Amino acid sequence: MPIVLIVAEQQPDGNLRKATLNAIGAGKQLAEKAGAELHIALVGKDPAKVADELKGYGAKAVHVGAAPELEHYLAETYAPALAALAQELKADYVGMASTAQGKDLMPRLAARLRAAMATDVMGFNGSGADITFNRPMWAGNVFAEVKLTTPVKVFSLRATEFPAAQGGQGAAEVKAFTPKVEASKTKFVDFKEVKSARPELTEARVVVSGGRGTKGDFKEIEALADDLGAAVGASRAVCDAGWVPNDLQVGQTGKVVAPQLYIAAGISGAIQHLAGMKSSKTIVAINKDPEAPIFQVADYGIVADLFKVLPELRSELAKLK
Amino acid sequence: MKILVTAKRVEDPESKIKVKPDGSGIVQEGLKYKINPFDEIGVEEGLRLVAKHQGEVVVVSIGGKEVQEQLRHALAMGAHRAVWVNHTGPLDQLAIAGLLQKVVEKEKPDLVILGKQSIDDDQNQVGQYLAEFLGWGQATFASKVESLESEQEKNKVPALVVGADGKTVRVIREVDNGLATLECQLPAIVTTDLRLNQPRYASLPGIMKAKSKPIEELTPAKLGVDVTPAIQVLKMSAPPARKAGIKVADVPALVEKLHNEAKVV
Ligand SMILES: Cc1cc2nc3c(=O)[nH]c(=O)nc-3n(C[C@H](O)[C@H](O)[C@H](O)COP(=O)(O)OP(=O)(O)OC[C@H]3O[C@@H](n4cnc5c(N)ncnc54)[C@H](O)[C@@H]3O)c2cc1C
Ligand SMILES: Cc1cc2nc3c(=O)[nH]c(=O)nc-3n(C[C@H](O)[C@H](O)[C@H](O)COP(=O)(O)OP(=O)(O)OC[C@H]3O[C@@H](n4cnc5c(N)ncnc54)[C@H](O)[C@@H]3O)c2cc1C
Numbered sequence: 001m002p003i004v005l006i007v008a009e010q011q012p013d014g015n016l017r018k019a020t021l022n023a024i025g026a027g028k029q030l031a032e033k034a035g036a037e038l039h040i041a042l043v044g045k046d047p048a049k050v051a052d053e054l055k056g057y058g059a060k061a062v063h064v065g066a067a068p069e070l071e072h073y074l075a076e077t078y079a080p081a082l083a084a085l086a087q088e089l090k091a092d093y094v095g096m097a098s099t100a101q102g103k104d105l106m107p108r109l110a111a112r113l114r115a116a117m118a119t120d121v122m123g124f125n126g127s128g129a130d131i132t133f134n135r136p137m138w139a140g141n142v143f144a145e146v147k148l149t150t151p152v153k154v155f156s157l158r159a160t161e162f163p164a165a166q167g168g169q170g171a172a173e174v175k176a177f178t179p180k181v182e183a184s185k186t187k188f189v190d191f192k193e194v195k196s197a198r199p200e201l202t203e204a205r206v207v208v209s210g211g212r213g214t215k216g217d218f219k220e221i222e223a224l225a226d227d228l229g230a231a232v233g234a235s236r237a238v239c240d241a242g243w244v245p246n247d248l249q250v251g252q253t254g255k256v257v258a259p260q261l262y263i264a265a266g267i268s269g270a271i272q273h274l275a276g277m278k279s280s281k282t283i284v285a286i287n288k289d290p291e292a293p294i295f296q297v298a299d300y301g302i303v304a305d306l307f308k309v310l311p312e313l314r315s316e317l318a319k320l321k
Numbered sequence: 322m323k324i325l326v327t328a329k330r331v332e333d334p335e336s337k338i339k340v341k342p343d344g345s346g347i348v349q350e351g352l353k354y355k356i357n358p359f360d361e362i363g364v365e366e367g368l369r370l371v372a373k374h375q376g377e378v379v380v381v382s383i384g385g386k387e388v389q390e391q392l393r394h395a396l397a398m399g400a401h402r403a404v405w406v407n408h409t410g411p412l413d414q415l416a417i418a419g420l421l422q423k424v425v426e427k428e429k430p431d432l433v434i435l436g437k438q439s440i441d442d443d444q445n446q447v448g449q450y451l452a453e454f455l456g457w458g459q460a461t462f463a464s465k466v467e468s469l470e471s472e473q474e475k476n477k478v479p480a481l482v483v484g485a486d487g488k489t490v491r492v493i494r495e496v497d498n499g500l501a502t503l504e505c506q507l508p509a510i511v512t513t514d515l516r517l518n519q520p521r522y523a524s525l526p527g528i529m530k531a532k533s534k535p536i537e538e539l540t541p542a543k544l545g546v547d548v549t550p551a552i553q554v555l556k557m558s559a560p561p562a563r564k565a566g567i568k569v570a571d572v573p574a575l576v577e578k579l580h581n582e583a584k585v586v
């Protein structure tokens with residue numbers, strides 16, 4: 001039976017990165033189409049706790065490789081450890097969520113497996129040995145169906161396109177393995193976390209994003225986000241100016257989000273921005289320029305000054321409670 | 322320091338990309354082409370490093386003869402010389418990285434800078450493949466703490482920090498929830514993110530000088546690389562369009578819609 005291997009990700013705080021569950025959901029879809037078995041892999045210094053958590057998602061097995069050398073994530077050490085496992089299992093498909101780690105790691109892993117890779121996969125077609133992948137190109141202006149002809153096929157997954165796997169589906173066997181450890185020419189120096197009490201941008205039900213129109217004043221954006229229990233997002237212009245942390249950038253070259261509600265204030269709607277939020281369920285645009293392209297994707301647009309609209313929106317929303 | 326920078330030819334990010342009705346590709350008519358924006362950032366970083374540490378910036382592009390335009394652009398920015406791998410037809414990451422590996426083995430640079438992704442294919446793979454093929458360290462998504470409006474940026478201070486012994490490079494990376502710092506032994510692979518720097522414009526004298534800078538021509542055959550693609554793009558299609566929305570008159574009307582129609586608040 002063919003094997004689909006999904007790589008799980010541990011955050012620096014040791015917890016499971018939620019996008020892993022979407023990747024497992026995708027892995028299940030693929031396994032069904034390919035008539036394959038789903039396996040999950042996890043490596044790190046201390047993966048035991050997360051491994052236990054991964055048991056209930058209907059995989060055949062969870063492979064856990066612990067080694068002190070794997071304390072800090074490095075593509076150079078994780079790729080050999082995972083490649084050796086993939087080879088031992090004779091995995092046909094190896095995938096992971098397109099998180100920063102997934103984007104860094106999977107191509108290196110693919111290179112080691114001499115495999116072709118598809119990035120940001122949104123869906124699978126075909127059946128049996130004849131599987132093709134759907135992925136975006138040109139900032140999501142084009143959807144392409146691609147075929148990988150190498151024996152092993154590697155991919156990263158756009159988490160917003162796959163429902164998170166549901167737990168409580170029996171207990172997968174947890175199999176410990178000794179990861180292959182290779183010396184690294186790279187040293188981890190530090191990780192400076194941008195702490196936020198707000199929900200993760202990619203996981204939030206509501207996202208409130210600000211653009212250059214805010215002129216760097218995010219107070220009203222943040223206040224509305226907090227009223228709604230929302231995450232804060234931004235356009236590239238805002239991140240470039242250093243007004244908000246870089247990892248809040250939504251778009252082609254930033255984060256891809258698909259919340260229930262996306263509110264864009266003072267964002268023009270460049271194609272690169274739209275690439276990261278077009279799949280949101282409901283889009284609201286607040287912009288003083290009636291011609292701004294953001295209105296072409298917005299369900300509800302309001303042509304007005306964001307500094308007037310946002311406070312009023314907060315007080316109107318408060319009335320609903 | 323010898324720095325190799327890649328320069329892919331891509332559609333201008335401002336272009337409107339449309340899929341051909343038969344799904345075989347995109348409509349080429351009327352498109353303008355540029356150097357991949359991430360590669361332009363790579364050239365800029367290379368130039369800043371060389372201004373500080375001496376050396377040369379060698380720029381490489383793979384493609385038909387039209388990619389010479391992008392090489393000339395990099396040369397006009399200040400790169401010293403160029404390598405053109407002449408090949409027409411589709412190439413996948415395995416092939417691109419395979420060709421670049423051979424160029425690296427020939428040129429023996431201390432550092433290779435690539436873009437984190439091409440804005441046409443959006444694959445975000447080549448740098449990582451190349452690092453693995455060469456067995457080198459990799460630092461993807463290179464960025465910096467200072468903003469693009471900072472003093473450092475105005476003074477064109479390189480964001481990549483070469484160690485005092487010239488044997489390492491320190492790279493700040495944009496990752497989920499923050500910034501990670503890595504130190505790679507040289508030679509190493511770095512891929513650029515948007516906030517690494519603001520690329521300079523090519524000056525008129527720069528453009529004039531670029532005309533006489535050398536472009537060396539190579540081919541996959543000369544480099545001994547089989548470039549048969551292992552990725553087939555079977556079909557392209559336009560993404561599903563969102564249904565047209567409405568403009569609301571005021572905030573109460575907006576909240577009414579969000580509450581009763583969209584039911585999201
Ligand atoms: C390689 C590359 C990658 C890129 N990747 C991304 C990406 O991932 N994400 C991204 O977002 N961009 C990306 N971009 C940049 C993108 O092309 C746009 O430049 C950017 O999105 C513009 O940001 P903005 O909408 O905030 O600013 P602008 O385009 O300047 O728009 C500001 C808007 O605010 C409105 N406005 C001004 N004042 C007010 C007010 N008081 N009230 C209401 N409205 C107001 C204006 O009418 C205008 O529409 C990328 C570009 C390139 C070349
Ligand atoms: C219409 C169309 C059809 C295609 N069809 C096929 C097909 O059928 N089969 C196939 O195998 N490929 C095909 N390709 C090409 C292929 O998908 C990619 O261009 C190639 O694999 C490189 O991937 P990327 O540009 O996404 O790399 P990324 O990993 O996103 O690029 C990262 C960096 O690598 C460097 N780089 C990438 N390419 C070059 C280059 N040519 N020269 C110099 N540096 C470079 C750049 O620095 C870039 O910033 C097609 C491309 C197009 C536009």
